[in-house]
Amino acid sequence: MTAIAARMTSADLLKIRKKLSTLIWALALALLPLVVFYAVNAIEHASNASHEAAGGIDHFHTGLRLLGGLFFGPLVAILVGVEAGTTDQSGGVFRDLVVTGRSRLALFATRVPAALAMCWSVIVTAFAVIVLCTFAFADNLPTPNASMVLEGLGFVLLATGVLCTIAVGFSSLVNSKPGAIIALIAWQLIASPLISSISSLSGARRAVLSQALAHFGPAGVRAMHGAEISMSTGTALAVIAIWLAVFLALGAWRTRTMDA
């Protein structure tokens, strides 16, 4: 990354990390469900010893499902990605950046690392909560080893990072913050599980992004979007790459050609 790209990325990160409403929502969505989940289980175990402890491998996987796949991690990724993709346009300052003479493609490209930095900061914080609770509340249950923890971290970073990048591209394309959020949530959290559960679609369901992402999840968290669709690692990588390429290309095209 050149010095100017680093400065522009840092500037883009400044814009989104200082947007308090987005930051608070992202932290709340990432942390609150986990805190509630582990707290409720810990209280139940404390009040009734026959109830399983709140930590251990099973609850580690449940935490990963909450964060990386089912709902809250993707929501964080969508919120942050859309904020990064639309903040210049919605603030009316895109034209002032264009007037610097900097290429529009460069202005678009630096949104992605900035969004990922913000998204992953929140996700890593939430992942730390999962790991902490997994071990702190394990009692006599087996706990994940280092490789399982790393695999889990890699999975949540991959799942949220890909979605966040797609959100940057899609929101840059539609240039509407509410429109992009609604469309992405509807696709990711409603349409994707629905399509994945339609067995008559057979192998076509491999094209669903969530299924390709789930391929890289730990064994305990894969069947999280209606059904587990088996595919090779190569297919999963190809599906993810196509989704990324299409939405990044569309976002870049729109940023390059629109009237500022």
Add this chain to the structure above:
Amino acid sequence: MSDLAIETRGLTKRFGARTALDGVDLQVPSGCAFGFLGPNGAGKTTMIRTLLGLTHASAGTMQILGYDVPAQRARALERVGAIVEEPRFHPHLSGRENLRIVAAARGAQAAARIEPSLARVGLAERADQKVKSYSMGMRQRLGVARCLIADPLLLILDEPTNGLDPAGIQEFREMIRAMVEQEQRTVFLSSHLLDEVERVCDAAAIVDRGKIVTQGAIAEISGGGKDARSELIVGVDDVDRALRTLQASELVHEARTDGDSLRVVLAGAPDTAAAVNASLVAAGVGVMRLEPVRYSLEQRFLEITARLDDAGAGPTERPAAREGAGV
């Protein structure tokens, strides 16, 4: 550097069937304040947006600071600062942070110019406050500071005094003059306020319905152009005799009464006024007053646009007032 800060030839911008800029040939000399004058909807903002690459031209060529645009757009805009319509910022960031964002997209030296630029516009003390707490005047000044971090040779300001109070307007005008006279920058200022252009600018172009109607030095435009005839108001003790004398004189193109005085259009240069005076005195007319008529830019502008209407520009409806939407 080129002698012309901006040069366009045949610049045309169409929005569907509507032509917002119609073959504009514009020459803006370097080192002056240049007014781009026209009524709302004339094409001023479209011109600026096209020059800056915010929208694409439909036809024609442009040069900024000697560089072809859009081919050499990045080089051309390196030393250009611009405020298009009202200055906009991220409201949740401070003034200083907003400048950091633009400085990041400029060259490596831009960040070092943030503090001097804030000081130059008198915002150093309030630079850490969020922009959403700024008044319109402060935002305008922050907009100028944002321009200055490019150390611009050319500033393009679109209706810069909109929303300012009288003191703010005066302050802004002084700042523009200082930029031209002390810092040798070129300022291209679009405005629908004739008085503002007349006070601030050295030269101007008048645009109407997407076409340049006239351009040149302010004095030249106000005087009616290079070929304009000089006009005098003459106060005399005997109006009838003076009128007969003047109508018979070869020095006079036209003479008519105007209340207790006479309006005299000279046939030659302004210095023939002395000969006219001598001929009146020789005819026994007592001359009490001999005053050249000075036209303001406003009068000339109204004359020009009225001529256009009379000439059958006719019922063409002016585009909507909001220029950002097109014109």
